[in-house]
Amino acid sequence: MxxxxxxxxxxxxxxxxxxxxxxxxxxxxxxxxxxxxxxxxxxxxxxxxxxxxxxxxxxxxxxxxxxxxxxxxxxxxxxxxxxxxxxxxxxxxxxxxxxxxxxxxxxxxxLDDANPDSSTAGYDRPDPLANTVDPAVDVPEQDAVADPSDPSDGAEVADTDALRAPGACSDGAYKTADLKEYGTYNWYIGDDGMPGGLSRTNAKWAIYDAIDNITDSYNNCGYGDSVGAKANFLSETGREASISKTGRCTGNDGVSVWDAGNIKDSAVATTCSYSWPMPGVKNDLREADVRFNTYDYDFTNKPTSSCLNKYDIRSVATHEAGHVFGLSHVGDGHENLTMFTDSFLCTTKARTLGKGDVLGLRSIY
Structure with a gap:
């Protein structure tokens, strides 16, 4: 029964x-x-x-x-x-x-990134639908290993700040959403093709690295890691991110999936997050799906001096992971922060958090 x-x-x-x-x-x-x-x-x-x-x-x-x-x-x-x-x-x-x-x-x-519930003193609610992926495609939990090199030729481009905005380490701007992962964000690699032509295994490590950039508050500004956010890769899955080709969140199934495919043509990537409302404190994250737009844009895991019209996978993934853990966008004048609203071609700078990104995470965790 x-x-x-x-x-x-x-x-x-x-x-x-x-x-x-x-x-x-x-x-x-x-x-x-x-x-x-x-x-x-x-x-x-x-x-x-x-x-x-x-x-x-x-x-x-x-x-x-x-x-x-x-x-x-x-x-x-x-x-x-x-x-x-x-x-x-x-x-x-x-x-x-x-x-x-x-x-x-x-x-x-x-509608405007305002945060009605600023308190973070909530709790993680048990999810009866967690880990519902077919056990036939599950694999044991694994520890992180070094990300394999992208086959692209040449040295990876340097992480440099845009000149039109304050440097990443001097810009303390941030916004947060009404969202927090009170427990551990458990995620899967989905069934669609991966960005940059990566295998599912290599894509897993690129995304793993990007999520770690958020949970470990990776930065070059001298800030230590005092962020208590946690994440765990579970396995590959036959499921897909619940995001349509028109960029709509299509519904929650309790499984957080990262994949790639066709979404709204102006979007490089999209995150759909589902949470349990918790009045007075930040909502409790239940599921967050992420999809890269490989239908309209090209991606690479290693931008080099010969890079042309490609987005860095780990920069985009770090930005999206910021949304998963409760960060919102910052706008014009903050181009050097990971959570800036746009992503730049052939640059790796969003892999490394700026002052505002770190302060935003610390305000939540």
């Missing part, structure tokens, strides 16, 4: 009770008396205007529908879940937002 998920059953019962309660109110002659949440949605993708803050995903039958904003989109989760999308784009602008559904089914949005 299939084991029942007590949390899921509880949510179903809560949603049923909410539907019955609100339906009873709405059945009167004055529908407006039912308050916010009574709605009828049209076909196709929705905007935040179609499903405004305060709407009920139960009455609106909105769970599973796509809501768009600022060129991005997320699939509405079940009550008691939040979803965030962050795009690393080529226009230097920040693109992304968070849609949160309370336990009562009501929608709220975070």
């Amino acid at each position: 299939t084991e029942r998920n007590p949390r899921l059953i509880g949510r179903v019962l809560t949603a049923f009770a909410l539907t019955a309660s609100l339906s009873a109110v709405a059945s009167g002659t004055d529908v407006a008396a039912a308050g916010a949440g009574v709605c009828a949605l049209g076909e196709g993708e929705l905007t935040i205007g179609d499903l405004p803050a305060g709407s009920s995903v139960v009455l609106c039958n909105a769970v599973g529908r796509v809501v768009t904003y600022d060129g991005t989109g997320v699939t509405v989760p079940e009550p008691g879940m939040a979803v965030s999308i962050d795009m690393l784009t080529t226009d230097g602008e920040s693109h992304g937002f968070t849609l949160e559904v309370g336990d009562d089914g009501r929608v709220s949005y975070n």
Whole structure:
């Protein structure tokens, strides 16, 4: 017999009770008396205007529908879940937002990287869906080893600052999201092709190195590692990141996957994060998927002097790992920080954190 998920059953019962309660109110002659949440949605993708803050995903039958904003989109989760999308784009602008559904089914949005819950004194909630990948493709946990060399010829380019902004070690700017990994971020390499033509094994080590840049707060500024974030690679998997070719977050399955493929053409990479809302403290990360856009852009694991029109895999991956662990974008004037909204061609500088990146992580962990 299939084991029942007590949390899921509880949510179903809560949603049923909410539907019955609100339906009873709405059945009167004055529908407006039912308050916010009574709605009828049209076909196709929705905007935040179609499903405004305060709407009920139960009455609106909105769970599973796509809501768009600022060129991005997320699939509405079940009550008691939040979803965030962050795009690393080529226009230097920040693109992304968070849609949160309370336990009562009501929608709220975070559209501008504001952080309503700044406290980090929360806790890690057990995930009943963790490690659901087919055991046939799982392998034992492994320790990190040296990243194999990229076959590209020539010496790797030096890590240099852009001249139009403060140096990485003198720029203390940062933004944080309403998100924290209170436990250990367990991740997988997915089933799609890998950036830069890397094998899945070599891609694993490149991404492993990038995630370590965040969890170990790797920098050249003299800051020691006082960040308590933790991550663990589990295995390769037949799963794919839950991100569509139009750059939409398509839903959570409890498995955090890194892969590559076709996403929105202005995005170099996209991260979709799912979390449990925790009022008063930062939301608890449950899952974070990352996809590189190999349909529109080229990547390399070793930019050299002959590099042309290629993005550095580990620079992009370090930026995306920053989103996984709760960092948001910084904009114009902060081009030398890892979390700058754009990624630069043929440079490795985003692999190394700047002052603001480190301070942002320290503010969370």
